Amino acid sequence: MTALLQIEDLHVQVGETPILKGLNLTINAGEVHAVMGPNGAGKSTLSYVLSGREGYEVTSGKVLYKGEDLLEKSISERAASGIFLALQYPVAIPGVSNLHFLRAALNSQRKERGEEELSGAAFMKLARQKAKLVELDPKLLKRAVNDGFSGGEKKRNEIFQMAVLEPSLCLLDETDSGLDVDALRIVSEGVNALRNEERGMLVITHYQRLLDHIVPDVVHILVDGKIAESGDKDLALRVESEGYQGLRA
Amino acid sequence: MPSLLEFTSGDAAERLASLGLPHSKIEDWRFSPAKLLNRDYVSLDTPSVVPATGFSLEGGAQLTIVDGFIPFEQLPAAPGVTFSKVGPETVQHFEAHRMAVLNEGGASSTLKVEIAANQSVRMSIVHRGPEANGAAFTRLHFVVAAGARLELEERFFGDSSESFSSAVTLAEVGDSATFRYARMHSSAGAISHSVFVKVGQHASFASESALFGGAMSREELQVRLEGTGANARISALGVAAAKTHAEHRARIDHIAPRCTSDMRHRALVHAHGTSVFDGQTQVHQSGPKAEAHQISRNLLVDERAKVHAKPHLEIDHDEVVASHGATIGQLDADALYYLQARGIPEEGARAMLTAAFLGEPIEEWASAALKEDVSDRLRKDLGAEALLGDEIFEES
Numbered sequence: 001m002t003a004l005l006q007i008e009d010l011h012v013q014v015g016e017t018p019i020l021k022g023l024n025l026t027i028n029a030g031e032v033h034a035v036m037g038p039n040g041a042g043k044s045t046l047s048y049v050l051s052g053r054e055g056y057e058v059t060s061g062k063v064l065y066k067g068e069d070l071l072e073k074s075i076s077e078r079a080a081s082g083i084f085l086a087l088q089y090p091v092a093i094p095g096v097s098n099l100h101f102l103r104a105a106l107n108s109q110r111k112e113r114g115e116e117e118l119s120g121a122a123f124m125k126l127a128r129q130k131a132k133l134v135e136l137d138p139k140l141l142k143r144a145v146n147d148g149f150s151g152g153e154k155k156r157n158e159i160f161q162m163a164v165l166e167p168s169l170c171l172l173d174e175t176d177s178g179l180d181v182d183a184l185r186i187v188s189e190g191v192n193a194l195r196n197e198e199r200g201m202l203v204i205t206h207y208q209r210l211l212d213h214i215v216p217d218v219v220h221i222l223v224d225g226k227i228a229e230s231g232d233k234d235l236a237l238r239v240e241s242e243g244y245q246g247l248r249a
Numbered sequence: 250m251p252s253l254l255e256f257t258s259g260d261a262a263e264r265l266a267s268l269g270l271p272h273s274k275i276e277d278w279r280f281s282p283a284k285l286l287n288r289d290y291v292s293l294d295t296p297s298v299v300p301a302t303g304f305s306l307e308g309g310a311q312l313t314i315v316d317g318f319i320p321f322e323q324l325p326a327a328p329g330v331t332f333s334k335v336g337p338e339t340v341q342h343f344e345a346h347r348m349a350v351l352n353e354g355g356a357s358s359t360l361k362v363e364i365a366a367n368q369s370v371r372m373s374i375v376h377r378g379p380e381a382n383g384a385a386f387t388r389l390h391f392v393v394a395a396g397a398r399l400e401l402e403e404r405f406f407g408d409s410s411e412s413f414s415s416a417v418t419l420a421e422v423g424d425s426a427t428f429r430y431a432r433m434h435s436s437a438g439a440i441s442h443s444v445f446v447k448v449g450q451h452a453s454f455a456s457e458s459a460l461f462g463g464a465m466s467r468e469e470l471q472v473r474l475e476g477t478g479a480n481a482r483i484s485a486l487g488v489a490a491a492k493t494h495a496e497h498r499a500r501i502d503h504i505a506p507r508c509t510s511d512m513r514h515r516a517l518v519h520a521h522g523t524s525v526f527d528g529q530t531q532v533h534q535s536g537p538k539a540e541a542h543q544i545s546r547n548l549l550v551d552e553r554a555k556v557h558a559k560p561h562l563e564i565d566h567d568e569v570v571a572s573h574g575a576t577i578g579q580l581d582a583d584a585l586y587y588l589q590a591r592g593i594p595e596e597g598a599r600a601m602l603t604a605a606f607l608g609e610p611i612e613e614w615a616s617a618a619l620k621e622d623v624s625d626r627l628r629k630d631l632g633a634e635a636l637l638g639d640e641i642f643e644e645s
Binding site: 051052053054074075076078079080084085087090091093094095096101102104105106108109112144145161165 | 581582583584586587588589590591592593594595597598601602604605606608609
């Protein structure tokens, strides 16, 4: 089986500070991996470096995505190739409507992949259908991207975008932070609806409670820039009760 | 070729001779390319093209003014509106205003438009600037009587970067009257447009303007809130492309009690472009219970772009609610990343965020036609028409 994502001995620094120090991780199509770890371990850095954000310098190691060198691609090329990062803090963009933004994003991706662009009518149908999936208020579709949205609405909007863009690899960076129990359930149901045999997911979280809703195939504990331990979902329960202390180098 | 001083005649010529033409040592002209006023220009005896006939107040027909020549013979008779040709009058309170005096001496006549009480009129005017190094002078005077409403749209075009245009608009907005004044400036040459407005009791003046910079595009508003409860709202947009100058100046005087004013300015400035905003609001001793706000937001595309933003308030009374501010910055890096992370290439993401920055105030404009023209122009200028589509300016 070809790995969807293969990270080998990845070293990343921000400015002069090393953050990831030899990270290895393989995600196969259809698998959901969870990454837990203490503050400052490098969880968000991992998601940013995979999405191509500036300011994260890869000093050594390699990342293969669908067998190709991911690090060679620009941010938008990565998105078009199927990588989607649901941000911990989604950005508000006054003046750009949610629908217009998402249609431009979807059609930019389709164009990059050599596919036909979606008409306005076809896009609207798709958007309405996916908004239902995450119980996103249709009024928010016409509003400016995340502008004046509550914390829960922003996270729902991220999963809504994910549902419309149908990526191959979903990176969820602390999607549970700031959500109440009902919002957590809705967002998790949205994510679960997108699970399938072709799609891989990397769920970054501080808390085991998210993993009650999105049950992972593999759990990794990231400590000081490296995977300290991997296991099944019981590892998350163990960390929840014992903390990260015993896993620190 | 004569200097601009020689274009003037009569009493104004004498006053201008003693005042002198503007130069960069004068505070109000510190950041303007005043040297363009000290060049020699060609005097025009007739318009370079004969303007199309058929101006009317119905069906959106436009009055076309070519090279500053007003086609008085085309002016229609319409109920509630009087058009007349009058000699240039000195602008009261601005007797030593250099550009007003230059225009007073240079314009051979004034088009005076009077809207009768309680009438509602829409009017559209197109100005075609001179060719080559010609100079044009236009002077318009609007009188909006009590309870009347005037919606005026004006567009200034000109292809010659060597030309000079001087425009002065005078307006008196009567008690409980409304004057909505929308403008688009798109002249390659030097253009100075000065607008002098007096606003009566419970009357409203709303200005919506877009300035696409040329060699010197300079717009100045002088608004006097003279009647109790008068209101002025100014929304101005400037775009300074490479080697162009877009300048918005506005002064609002709260002379009567309970007046409100709001001045909003946004500018997009490219490499080697210059944008100037100078906003001044004065609440006089005679204007208690005023509310006055000013904001200028400037987006620099490149570090070689120049912005001079100076919002200022002068408050001579304690019972006032007022605010003022200015921001100067580049596109938000987080927003740029976010759009790219969703698949929009960097160039498109930049265009989208720039369009959003400029589109936000346009959304609030009341003049649908101007909104459309300015949006079309911006889409073309930003070079990402397919990506931006129509909705970005229509949905928020």
